Amino acid sequence: MSETSLSPLDRRELRARVSRALTGFLDRQELVLREISADLVEPATALREFLDGGKRMRPAFCYWGWRAAGGARGDETLDDAAFTAAASLELLQASALIHDDYMDGSDTRRGKPAVHKRFEALHAAGGWEGPDARFGAAAAILLGDITLTWCDEMFTRSGFDAVRIHAARPIFDLMRSEVMAGQYLDVVAQSRGLGVASAREILQRAETVIRYKSAKYTIERPLQLGAALATGDGDESGPVNRALSAYGLPLGEAFQLRDDVLGVFGDPATTGKPAGDDLREGKQTVLVALAAERADAEQLKLLREGLGDAALDASGVAALQEVIVGTGALAAVEQRIAERTELALAALERARIEHEARAVLAELAIAATSRQV
Numbered sequence: 001m002s003e004t005s006l007s008p009l010d011r012r013e014l015r016a017r018v019s020r021a022l023t024g025f026l027d028r029q030e031l032v033l034r035e036i037s038a039d040l041v042e043p044a045t046a047l048r049e050f051l052d053g054g055k056r057m058r059p060a061f062c063y064w065g066w067r068a069a070g071g072a073r074g075d076e077t078l079d080d081a082a083f084t085a086a087a088s089l090e091l092l093q094a095s096a097l098i099h100d101d102y103m104d105g106s107d108t109r110r111g112k113p114a115v116h117k118r119f120e121a122l123h124a125a126g127g128w129e130g131p132d133a134r135f136g137a138a139a140a141i142l143l144g145d146i147t148l149t150w151c152d153e154m155f156t157r158s159g160f161d162a163v164r165i166h167a168a169r170p171i172f173d174l175m176r177s178e179v180m181a182g183q184y185l186d187v188v189a190q191s192r193g194l195g196v197a198s199a200r201e202i203l204q205r206a207e208t209v210i211r212y213k214s215a216k217y218t219i220e221r222p223l224q225l226g227a228a229l230a231t232g233d234g235d236e237s238g239p240v241n242r243a244l245s246a247y248g249l250p251l252g253e254a255f256q257l258r259d260d261v262l263g264v265f266g267d268p269a270t271t272g273k274p275a276g277d278d279l280r281e282g283k284q285t286v287l288v289a290l291a292a293e294r295a296d297a298e299q300l301k302l303l304r305e306g307l308g309d310a311a312l313d314a315s316g317v318a319a320l321q322e323v324i325v326g327t328g329a330l331a332a333v334e335q336r337i338a339e340r341t342e343l344a345l346a347a348l349e350r351a352r353i354e355h356e357a358r359a360v361l362a363e364l365a366i367a368a369t370s371r372q373v
Contacts, residue, residue, distance in 0.1 A: 008363035009060050014083075018059045021087035022051055025154050043143055046118055051094055053110045057255075058093055058222045059086035060364060061248070065226025068357035069240045081159030085168075085229060088158065089222055091151035096179055098144035102137055103187060104281045105310065110272035116140035148176075160229055168228035171236075175221035182213025189284035194304050199293035206289040214259070215252025219368070223248045239352070246347035247361065254340035255368045257333050260285040264321060265330075276317030282308025286336070291329035299323045341369050 009015055026048050033040035063086040066072070072079045100106075101114035108114055113121065120136030128135065155172060156165060186209045194202065223244040228234040235241065262271050263278030264287060271277075278285065292303055306312055306320045324330050344365050348358060 008360050008367055009056055011360050014060055014063060015056045017083045018056050018087040021084045022090060047143060051090060058089040058218055061219050062086035062089055062222035062226040064357050064360050065223035065244055066230045068353035069227035069230035070354060071230030085155055085158035088151050088154035091147045091154060095144045095148040098140050102140040108273055115143055164229050164232050167232045167234040168225050170234050171221055171225045171228055175217055178212045179217040182209055185209050186213055190282045194292050202292055203289035206284050206286045210253055210256045210286060214256035215249055218255055219252035220245055220248035243351035247344045250340040251344035251365050254337045257337045258369050260287045261333060279307060279317055279320050280310050280312045287329055287333050290332050291324045291327045294327040337369055341365055
């Protein structure tokens with residue numbers, strides 16, 4: 001099979017090489033855990049299985065940011081280091097998802113029990129003392145913490161010299177701070193609900209969450225991280241980083257907007273979560289904010305009563321879906337996705353970057369916003 005016929009996430013064997021890098025790292029970490037206690041075998045297994053899923057989107061943008069800025073140039077050792085550094089972002093993603101599932105009360109992830117539910121079941125099966133849910137919560141918090149720690153370790157020891165790691169470190173650190181800040185703002189927005197601010201303020205909050213919880217963290221920062229490792233220059237104002245930001249930020253917003261649509265209308269077989277799960281969790285997304293802004297009195301009443309109702313059944317989900325479609329919110333979000341993707345592709349066309357990277361990044365833009373990966 002030719003390279004051009006592959007998914008953009010599989011060019012240069014990306015997913016396979018990222019998975020191999022993760023497996024090697026986890027093998028070493030599991031040895032450390034096993035030496036501490038046999039009770040740590042289950043957490044190590046849980047993390048290995050959790051990290052076995054996922055599309056590897058963030059590593060892909062990191063690696064192609066590296067290539068875009070002139071990385072590799074025939075040096076296979078440095079290319080291996082780039083894949084290892086990129087793979088470390090899967091550990092950051094794992095940390096965010098494990099904590100996010102517990103905070104949102106999500107029972108499943110990728111069609112399997114969320115980490116906190118897995119450890120609830122372990123507690124129940126063992127007949128241990130205390131509440132199952134409390135043990136599950138504690139395990140999820142700790143496993144999210146250790147993957148965050150490991151992310152730093154894997155990145156720092158990826159194989160690059162100290163000069164390149166030092167150049168990329170400010171972007172790496174900022175990315176981690178931004179995603180945590182965005183996560184907190186998401187929690188605040190859910191807690192405030194639809195009744196404590198104007199529709200315009202709700203929309204502005206949702207747009208801020210999208211930018212910092214997802215857009216920067218998923219695409220813009222990984223691109224800049226890879227570029228900094230290639231050039232030894234982490235200055236955001238540099239021409240390569242500016243070009244990658246002009247592509248990555250609108251694309252990251254389009255990516256999250258698509259995720260929001262899938263969170264309400266997606267097929268569980270594709271998303272790995274029950275239909276309408278974002279509605280039950282009370283997610284204050286741009287999709288919901290636009291619906292609230294455009295809703296009449298009856299539609300707004302339905303939104304306020306149904307959003308965040310953990311017991312919302314299929315008919316309740318369908319009623320809220322009807323409001324979102326009827327207000328024109330879904331069409332407006334689809335338009336935003338299209339517009340931001342076009343902005344990203346136009347910026348990519350202008351960017352002075354390596355030819356193959358430009359081609360793959362163009363394909364990744366379509367894959368990320370259509371989820372055809």
